Amino acid sequence: MNHLLIISVIFFVLNANSNIDSKIKKTSSKLNTYSKNYKNINQKMAQNAKEILEQKLEISMQEKHLKNLKNELSQKEISYKVNTTELTNLKKSENSLKEDSEKLEQELVFTIAQSVSLSVILEEEYTTSEESLIEFEVLRAMLKNAKMKITELNDKFYINSKNIEDxxxxxxxxxxxxxxIDGKRKEMLNIQEKNKKDLKNLKVAKSSYKKELQKVLKKQDSLKTTLARLNIIKIDEIKKAKQEAERARAFNSNNIILDKNLPKVKKHGSSYQAIKxxxxxxxxxxxxxxxxxxTKKYGTYTDPIYGIKVFNESISLKPNKKNTKVKTVFNGKIIYADKTAVLDNIVIVEHKYGLHTIYANxxxxxxxxxxxxxxxxxxxIGRVSDELIFEVTQKSFHINPVKLFQ
Structure with a gap:
């Protein structure tokens, strides 16, 4: 029964390790791919996303190591208890042997001294009387016994010393x-504590990233609403509602944080505007x-943390100094110039052939x-201190703005 239990535990742990290996591989691959393409979105956000992915990867590797340690410790738990008990008994035995050794040593010293004394006495000259001859034989017998005892004690002392060494x-x-085993237990506790701190940091980082992403999406939605109101683009209200629901599900999902495992990135809907x-x-x-x-390119990207598919209709241009002058890129007529709550100041210029250029932020x-x-x-037409959001449309079509001047 015990063997079956151990086999079941090993199978479970190996299976869990396999799952973690798969997640580590998946995140490593995603991180490598994302590292090559992250400049397609805001660079600051991209760097934050990259750090979040790296943090998830580290946490997964920590969890794999923890699984291995727990498995190893569970396998050694019985032997650990046996070893601890045996160690206690051995130390008692060692103390007893040391006490025996001290007694043998004292007895051996006493017997050697006795033997030396008898030898000295026997070397003296005895008269040939009957009494002296009896005394001589008695002393000689005592010396013989003392030497035999010395040999016996010496053998016992040697065996006892050998036992102490063993x-x-x-x-x-x-x-x-x-x-x-104690070291591995301490290591496991340290990793568990680090894992807890890293998960807490990850939660904070993801919360901050979420706010930044929502801010970006809010700016994008605000600009779409303004352009739709001016009949520059059209918005599909059904797709808009569907996308808003998908975004809400993505942002309200706790899988990435609370699950302690890597997120299963889902492909959410594309931008609610029918992008052309x-x-x-x-x-x-x-x-x-x-x-x-x-700092932000034109085109589609999937957010690496929430899996939201976003289409950048605009590009972001960062000046090398504050209050840089912004100029119109074609002859045209101002059709909108106002301050907004989300996008700061916006200027929209209408040009020939149904072309519009939009200068936001x-x-x-x-x-x-x-x-x-x-x-x-x-x-x-104005000045920019942070980043200019520059967008170009033509009869409900979008144009990659960089194609105008690069």
Missing amino acids: VNAQVSTLEVEIAI TKKYRGLKTISPFSPYEI LSQISPNIKKGKKIKKGYT
């Missing part, structure tokens, strides 16, 4: 084995400002920029 060796072996990308075929123009760094709008005003290419 017991010492066994004690040392047991102490090492017990110390190894059109290739830009016009002449190259200027960028809204220069120099710039593209402006720190300020130029004082002379008003709705209905016609402006020339290169005209300053």
